[in-house]
Amino acid sequence: MEGTLNLIGAGLVVIGAGLGLGKIGGSAMDAIARQPEAAGKIQTAMIIIAALLEGLAFAALILGK
């Protein structure tokens, strides 16, 4: 039972992280389309935010295990 709940929790974490990453990626795409000359800076910022989000998701996955 506990194992199943853990798996459901892991799924929820992945859904949340996926939504977050999708939003970051989509916004970055929009921003790059509007200002292609700032693509480098936008990419760097995007990677940082994505890394922070990923860290949060991994923390949840590891603490939940």
Next chain:
Amino acid sequence: MVILRKPLHVIAAIAIAMLPLFSFANVSVDSVKNESHEVHASAEVHHETAAEPQDKKAKVDAYIQHHLQDSYDFTFFSDEKEGKHYGFSLPVILLDNGLKVFSSSKFHHGETVAEVDGNFYKLYHGKIYKTDAAGTISYDEHHHPTNAKPLDFSITKNVVSMLFASALLLLMFVGLAKSYKKGPIPTGFGRILEPLILFIRDEIAIPNIGEKKYRKFMGYLLTVFFLIWLLNLLGMTPLGINVTGNIAVTICLALFTYFITQFSANKDYWMHIFWMPGVPVPMKIILMPIEILGTLTKPFALLIRLFANITAGHVVIMSLIAMIFVGKNLAADLPISLGLTLFISIIEVLVAFLQAFIFTMLSSLFIGMAVQDHHHDDHH
């Protein structure tokens, strides 16, 4: 020729896309065969065939677990039938009433008790315990061993890998430094390293820490970037190295960042933590513990990210390779398994760079937060 080539590509692509279907077809044929076979066979045989994959899965699980942990010997591969391990033993250094140095070959991969100067040590679940001559290990009610654990300073697999990586880094960068004596343009392998160093300086250090203060931290940032990158890439080789996927290593790296950040922080940084300027007094009191916790969560996120990314990558690759051994139909499983492994491996090469980059980037971001000058006279 061009017209001829394109349909060929299309046919090849379709053939590759159809591969999973072939494999499914084979599996169904196989299962039909198995069923007919099982009908004729006795119940005992049926039991055996059912038990075998489970056993294989457990074996694969144990193998992956073993790979993820540090070990006292460097085993490249082992022959299970003969019980032989191919690799080399590493020195074990224990501090237990004086220094005890012996080769890990005395443990015989955990099968025997090692005797050193009248003391007996046994390897149990990857840890060394002090035991009696028979090697008995006593447990408490949670099935944790209660035997004494000597202080362990052994040169383990991870330590050897890190020493190897450090030696490699030293070799590469001393070569680069020497080539600058001859002229402004580096020669040989230094031509690959110079743009990377400039990338760290111009894209990571200067924008985050600032033009004036970045120089002091370049040594740390470059070291951490190249060490993590090289160790990640070494983890991709079939040597079975898994250093950055070891939480002790990432904790240590994150602690370096934490202490460098705290010890290089200026007055403004501490004021923002303990007495946030520009907010009402009750808010300042609420913010203080949050900010203090914030200094700890930043390196915590750093260490978890690196550890989890590399561990996940190793587990995925090993699981995909394990498909060959767990599956019933070798001809169908082999191309799928190898294809997926190749795909994930390519992604992992990217991840190896990305994680080193992110670690360096966030380290410099945290350091930059601690050292930057704040210009807030009127607003805030």
